[in-house]
Amino acid sequence: MKSLLNHLSHLYLFQEVIRLGSFQAAATQCDLPRSSVSKKIQQLEEHIGQRLIQRSTRKLSLTEAGMSLLQASQPLKKMIEDSQRVMEDLDLTPSGKVKISSSSLIGQNYLLPLFEQLRKQYPNISLELSLSDTYVDLIEEQVDIAIRIGDLPSSSLVARKIGEHRWGWYASPTYLQERNAPIHPDELKDHQCMLFKNNSITLDHWFFKQANGDTKSIKVASQINTDNGQALVEMARLGLGIIMIDPLYVQKEVEAKTLIPVLTDWSNPDTYPINLVCLGRNYRSRATTSIWEALSLVLNFD
Secondary structure: OOOOHHHHHHHHHHHHHHHHOOHHHHHHHOOOOHHHHHHHHHHHHHHHOOOOEEEOOOOEEEOHHHHHHHHHOHHHHHHHHHHHHHHHHHHHOOOEEEEEEEOHHHHHHHHHHHHHHHHHHOOOEEEEEEEOOOOOOOOOOOOOEEEEEOOOOOOOEEEEEEEEEOOEEEEOHHHHHHOOOOOOHHHHHHOOEEEEEOOOOEOOEEEEEEOOOOEEEEEOOOOEEEOOHHHHHHHHHOOOOEEEEOHHHHHHHHHOOOOEEEOOOEEOOOOEEEEEEEEOHHHOOHHHHHHHHHHHHHOOOO
């Protein structure tokens, strides 16, 4: 006998016809036209080469071949029903792994505090947090969700803006006690400035704008560089020099007065969008969509 693999749906309909007692009842149950059910049963009989059901105006009855096939195929119905329950459970309860990528400062200050609530809300989802201050390719690194700063190139990524990235200048009280706080950007040449630097960027050009519109651009010389934002904040807190960083990332330090704003009569004119990004809907799991939507509701850096 030829393989029945291409006729499993026909076999399931055959079982439903017998279970419900009529072609019409099976058609209604499976949301199909009656003619389609009758045709598929006929195709199954043609494939097997024997009549399975004796039809009459009053009732249906199984042939000997039909009885044998019904008994042999009973596990199919249970398998389909069990599979359907699994699919429904997956649909109702998102599960799987979601990998989230962000800079070290955003991850430690804003994402980690959310993990307890996310785990309570989605206990069947495993969370993986990747902290890096370098560019991460979502597809290559198998990242599901990322927080990125700056304009995104047109791509398959979906982005939701969650804030604006700005700049400020900060130093510790210890550092400022040893040196006079700078009043004008030109005075930075007499100070120890610390820079963020990695393989792709070096933030050694600091831009300043006064309320009256005056602007300055200073190329900063530094003897201390790092590719980690958290380390940059910690070095400033330890009194090693002045840093330029988003005020968002040093709120706790400013409130605790372990870092103090300097050059407050000036601002940096450059701002960049902060985006929550992920792959398009056709490329992400239900678990990813659930975490994406949850983060979209609570992350706001404005």
